[in-house]
Amino acid sequence: MAIKSKFLDGIVIFVHVVKAGSFTQAADISGHSTSYISKEVNKLEARLGVRLLHRTTRSLSLTPEGELYFQRCQQIIEDAEQAENAIIGKQGEPHGVLRISCPISYGLSNISPILSKFTEKHPKIQLDLDLNDRKIDLISDGFDVVIRAAIHLEDSSLISRKITQSEALVLASPGYLAKHGVPQHPYDLDRHKIISYSNLKQPNIWLFQDHNGDSIQVHVESHVLTNNSTLEIDLGVADQGIFRVPRFALKDELETGTLVEVFSDWAKPSIGVYMVYPSRKHMSAKVRSFIDFVMEELGD
Known part of the structure; x- marks a missing residue:
């Protein structure tokens, strides 16, 4: 499949804007002018055909489409950083936003007590933990790891690792x-x-x-x-x-x-209680560190 030459245009700028909370601060961080930042975001929205940001004179906020796109863009940037580190021989500390979904009861009884130990061990990882009993679509909902409790897991192309019984x-x-x-x-x-x-x-x-x-x-x-x-x-x-x-x-x-x-x-x-994630290949350091930690703390 051919990759469009402008496929990644605007992604880094968009992430800067969301994290900074304004075009002006994003301009300061990136070294560009405010007008350039604004034009790049406008071009990105035009290319995607959706509005990513609600703009007022005082604040910016993500639209629902913008929230989903932001999560994916963060992952793209982190993957690119890891690819570069792998090439130049760096073993960077696990970092970035780690999105996890877990059933409420298991999250409160088992995951919650060990979270402080995990965050102390990996201070550069920002946890986004969703406690929810509904069935999560790992890919479309944008999660890195989903914890599931089931008598039988449905057949899937996803990878699962049993924590306990x-x-x-x-x-x-x-x-x-x-x-x-x-x-x-x-x-x-x-x-x-x-x-x-x-x-x-x-x-x-x-x-x-x-x-x-x-x-x-x-x-x-x-x-x-x-x-x-x-x-x-x-x-x-x-x-x-x-x-x-x-x-x-x-x-x-x-x-x-x-x-x-x-x-x-x-x-x-x-x-069975399982961790489910997309692939063993090219697994990010943040995902691997969480999986290894949970198995060490809770695995049978």
Whole structure:
């Protein structure tokens, strides 16, 4: 595929403007005049056919298209710097913006406690950490690393590395069970209030496996459907129903007796926690440093 000769024109100037917050300061940083800076950004917008910046007499702000383009441009510049360092033999310290997406419960329980150690070890990396339970498209959403928890990862051209293994537990509060009874078999769930996790492909289908290895599917009617496991736990503690979450989402609810396990004699589905990233080849130093750090701190 032929590369347009002006494909990269304006990118460095645009990044300078966004980071500086004004054309004037970007001009000071880059050594160009303010009018040159303005013309370069205007030419870039004209070539792309979109507005990248909202301009007022007092401030600049990114449009949604500008925000996405800015993230990609930063990565292009960092990749170019690393390519140059590789050629001239420099092993530069990992640096730049590192965008990570992680499920809320795993982020709070496992990633959050180790972040200060990572930032102290790599002070030139600026972390952009998105805690979100929705499924992230790593490429189109512009992330460097996505952490996912799943029984099975979907086939993908992306690279995945398993951090650890957890298990899914069916839980309820003692108060709920005292009022509504303890289900003796998964099929008994049709007589109970169920709190389900909506980000699953089939949130109303719960899979179970007995000690003989035989699997059954149980259709549950959701009393509450939510995309957040922390809310599931809070509702469960408040005697609102039976729910299923990974063990890593819990704090000390089982130890204190705030929640109790239901169907403890049934096999528990295994949930893998993975880091997903685009490629092992030409991996940036910031991405490699994060992956190695997480495996060292949290990997089984």
